[in-house]
Amino acid sequence: MRVTPVPEFMLEPAYDPNSDAGTGRDALGLGQVAQQGLDVRHGTILTLEDISVSFDGFKALNDLNLYIGVGELRCIIGPNGAGKTTLMDVITGKTRPNAGKAWFGETLDLTRMSEVAIAQAGIGRKFQKPTVFEALSVFENLELAQKTDKSVWASLRARLSGEQKDRIDEVLATIKLDVSRHRPAGLLSHGQKQFLEIGMLLMQDPQLLLLDEPVAGMTDAETEFTAELFKHLKGQHSLMVVEHDMGFVGSIADHVTVLHQGHVLAEGSLAEVQADERVIEVYLGR
Ligand SMILES: Nc1ncnc2c1ncn2[C@@H]1O[C@H](COP(=O)(O)OP(=O)(O)OP(=O)(O)O)[C@@H](O)[C@H]1O
Numbered sequence: 001m002r003v004t005p006v007p008e009f010m011l012e013p014a015y016d017p018n019s020d021a022g023t024g025r026d027a028l029g030l031g032q033v034a035q036q037g038l039d040v041r042h043g044t045i046l047t048l049e050d051i052s053v054s055f056d057g058f059k060a061l062n063d064l065n066l067y068i069g070v071g072e073l074r075c076i077i078g079p080n081g082a083g084k085t086t087l088m089d090v091i092t093g094k095t096r097p098n099a100g101k102a103w104f105g106e107t108l109d110l111t112r113m114s115e116v117a118i119a120q121a122g123i124g125r126k127f128q129k130p131t132v133f134e135a136l137s138v139f140e141n142l143e144l145a146q147k148t149d150k151s152v153w154a155s156l157r158a159r160l161s162g163e164q165k166d167r168i169d170e171v172l173a174t175i176k177l178d179v180s181r182h183r184p185a186g187l188l189s190h191g192q193k194q195f196l197e198i199g200m201l202l203m204q205d206p207q208l209l210l211l212d213e214p215v216a217g218m219t220d221a222e223t224e225f226t227a228e229l230f231k232h233l234k235g236q237h238s239l240m241v242v243e244h245d246m247g248f249v250g251s252i253a254d255h256v257t258v259l260h261q262g263h264v265l266a267e268g269s270l271a272e273v274q275a276d277e278r279v280i281e282v283y284l285g286r
């Protein structure tokens with residue numbers, strides 16, 4: 001059962017009548033657990049069901065169903081205007097769906113959470129344009145992005161500071177910017193700024209990362225490194241990657257979802273969806 005910490009929700013009928021996960025009473029307890037760690041006991045980090053979004057009567061998302069597994073790297077492809085960015089807007093709380101359910105783990109109802117609460121719960125999003133602080137060094141950008149619990153910080157300053165520095169070093173190595181740590185971010189290449197922004201997301205330790213066209217404008221070498229990076233991140237994080245670059249998608253994807261007119265048109269391995277007549281028709285071409 002998908003449950004939520006919001007008490008009034010428990011007055012509604014159980015969401016999944018076939019589930020054996022418990023009763024409404026359990027929901028309160030699960031909600032409390034959710035504040036400390038995401039409940040993903042069924043292996044699904046994101047559940048979207050029957051999601052619709054209308055803009056002045058135009059359905060940007062139309063009865064969309066999507067499930068992302070814990071640690072999965074999912075690619076979302078589809079023609080311009082298919083609803084890929086709108087999908088990310090719904091997950092991050094930027095756009096409220098007109099209908100449907102959106103769950104993060106088993107207990108967090110994304111349709112009832114603010115953008116800030118969703119980010120704090122562990123969903124990180126990277127937009128296409130990098131938004132690093134150009135005047136600050138690479139290291140300082142990562143430092144700023146770091147999650148700090150100020151009450152704990154006061155009492156454990158010395159120890160935390162060492163741990164936090166280690167985490168920054170680790171992220172610097174992951175995004176291959178260790179040698180540029182003291183460089184002002186404004187002097188980095190476009191691709192390096194993108195890596196820094198991914199690093200800034202990683203400092204927050206998100207469980208689900210949403211990346212919208214991450215390799216647009218990158219050189220071939222930068223694109224290759226991004227593929228390596230995402231393959232390294234999956235498992236520890238779940239990733240949802242929207243991309244038009246099929247070479248890139250082919251190099252990273254386990255599982256691909258094709259969106260068309262706000263609806264899931266096909267899902268499977270890249271080879272499977274590439275062989276699907278409907279996908280060829282609307283997106284890949286003949
Ligand atoms: N705020 C909005 N108001 C009105 N229409 C919108 C709004 N946001 C998106 N749309 C429309 O919804 C549809 C889906 O847009 P979306 O940006 O999600 O597509 P996309 O799949 O990300 O496309 P692309 O590959 O070009 O980035 C488009 O027709 C777009 O014009």
Ligand SMILES: [Mg+2]
Pocket residue numbers: 084085086
């Ligand atoms: Mg888009």
